[in-house]
Amino acid sequence: MTGHTVISVRNLMKKFGSFVANDNLNFEVYQGEIFGFLGANGAGKTTAVRILTGLSEPTSGEVIVAGFNAKKQPEQVKRNIGYMCQKFSLYEDLTMKENITLYGGIYGLKKRLIRERTDLLLDRLNFREYADRLISALPLGLRQKLAFSVALLHDPKIVFLDEPTGGVDPITRRQFWELIYEAAGRGITVFVTTHYMDEAEYCDRISIMSEGKIVAIDTPANLKQQYHARSVEEVFVKIARPGNN
Amino acid sequence: MLKTIEASGIGKSFGATQALKDISFSVNESEIFGFIGPDGAGKTTLFRIIVSLLLQDEGEMSVLGFDGRKEFREIRRNVGYMPGRFSLYHDLTVEENLNFYATVFGTTVRENHHLIADIYSHIEPFKKRLAGRLSGGMKQKLALCCALIHKPRLIILDEPTTGVDAVSRSEFWEMLRKLRPYSITILVSTPYMDEAMKCDRVALIQEGHLLTINQPEKIREEFSRRLFSIKASEKYRLIGALRNHPDTLSAYPFGDSVHVTFRKDAFDNTIYDYLNGKGISDVVIEETKAGIEDRFLELMEK
């Protein structure tokens, strides 16, 4: 599937002292794709995601995200992407509505727009009754769904999700992925890292990192064929060795 | 035969939240028994009651023949416990952690080395490294060694594979199976449904209730309907279309296909036309055997 390239990574290197966390990464992500970023712990996934989201600088190489150079224009990158990290990007002692309003403000949306989007969000997710409850009082699944929607509040072209469904029950997980599908259907590119191998199958394409390098990048179907595997998990076990650091 | 754990009617609340409701089960000697369920299901609370760190509000629990209320010291002496966050001392080395736990339990590393030899071989090259600097998979292995080092009769592992990559996870289960000859009863909790297949018996738990307890194969067989796996080119639209079809009872995405049950436990070929009409092509429908997760979803729906 080739469409407009929204993320372009060329010869990305990231070193911490003598340790090479990202070793000459090269890949592209296309608009409207659901791109799964897999790899063992310590393989370098988190490092790469931090560079892509403008939170960290590459040692060398060129990284273009949403049309901006991640090293030279990190602020523009941040303004044009959404980010949902694993450890709850929502404030526990604020209510649902307050969180949405806060992030709307941070993303620079006008008051009227925030109100409109808040209503849209609450209705679409069926969250009306929870609108004025503190986040700390809500179950995990709800929080995850809200965090995802908040990451999309300012209509970014790309949204980065870092292990968004950790520990969530199977039904809520699937509902979450339906939100992802919906977003991708609207043309938003979804870049997601996950430990659930079956979720890798939901992606249009996946890449697998091992010890700082990308060892595979293709559609799940092609990879399974290539490695004679019945599942992405099998592929993973065959080619990804967990990092020893 | 005396059961390693016997629990009946266990209930536990924290303020207004009921964490466990009427939990009854038993664990046999030398079994690998798994508690499978998502976050918030009550797994950690239950495990803490088993090791006597919490007292139940209702019900009786006997561990290795001892009662958690009065005989907690005996339980704590004979159990190897690995709580959720790999509680190791980050500023001690691998060796130092292991020696500490051996000493605290009145034994030495040498005495029971054979028990952990296999597992330890994975981390031995790093034995002088501070535990805080180990990767998730290594920490998990070290924590397991520390729990086993005093040759307990029962080990209780609370989500030992959470947050760890797939390769380390399968290695971990291999290590557990290799403990069989030592007659250690193993109690594990995990949110990963596929790991259920690696246990002798499994309890599915959700929101403080036990959904079912059985051997994993039997749980699969308990699936009440025929299950069909449907593949097509447009995954997302496929799910929506199937859900809107009048014959469909349930439709859940499962990897590269959708698992569907029908009201009449059968489908007719009109479904192909229906799907094609929605712009979905390359439709392939196969009957398939239900997995643990399918059964879990079915039980959750009830």
Next chain:
Amino acid sequence: MKRFFGFVKKEFLHIFRDPRTLVILFGIPAAQILLFGFVVSMDVKDAGVAILDLSRDETTQKISDKICSSGFFKKTQDLLTYDDIERVLRKNRTKAVFVFENDFGNRLISEGKANLIIIADGSEPNTTTLITNYATAIIADFNRELAGTAATQNLLVQSEVRMFYNPSLEGHFMFIPGIITLIMVLICALMTSITITREKEVGTMEVLLVSPLKPVQIILGKVAPYFLLSFIDIVVILILSFLVFDLPVKGSLLLLLAECMLYILMSLSLGILISIVSKTMQQAIFASFIGLMLPTILLSGFIFPIENMPVGYDWFSALLPPRYFIVIIKNIMIKGTGFLYVWKETLILIIFTLVFLGVGIKKFKIRLQ
């Protein structure tokens, strides 16, 4: 700009929804002003004085009455001989002794002057200076009265001030023992206060509980290394004080070290108790460092004399262990007294230690709830 205000609004919400922040912002300053405003005073009131009247005549009686009714002084004892002076100054209630020479009244009339010697306890230089100032002021006032009457116009009571202990009135002598007391209690309590809470926060406490270890073993096991290290610490401090500030140890070094060990043990036990009771390290640090610091500085007699404090406060001060150690350390180092003079304070410290350890062991939760 809108981003900025949105962010500020969020911060306000956080603050108002967290009771602790509100307590820090409003509760603590108010409480401290009220508490300490009363305490911080450098005045002398009711300072204990003893009178050695070798003459016992009308004049000495008049002067004595004047001294005792001034409000600054309170008579503790009437002494009989010179030997009594040292004895009474060693006990800490008497801060100064007024010595009227032999035949005071007659000498005043026949020779035109008589000597009154003020012997002060130099181990608290600030208070001593005040005391001697007041005393000399009272005498000067008496002299003015004398000058006012034709009959006694040319008569003068001469007063002379002498320091017992610390003749040069070195400030160090007061401050350094006090500083040692303050530092040791804060550091020791702080160290042990985080150790148990840290295990609770990190999660290793769970594993320790599910083991054959008993609470007593865990607690004493945590105190032991800190005890050893703190003792080395205090020895180093004493050596430094001696070398740099010439601080003497007039009394028994062995007794001093033994008392130091007791004090350290008490402080570590207090820290352990805080650690057991606190849920987070933040709480523990707050309680042991910030919570302990101000009361110790202000109420333990370190800077402001206990005698000056209003009634409620000296009761509160009695609950502070450092107050007793200051007495002990000053007595041994500066006054050179032996155990007999500090046994009461020692016993109190022992009781504190046992209480802290005992309550700590009792409150140590063997379960998570």
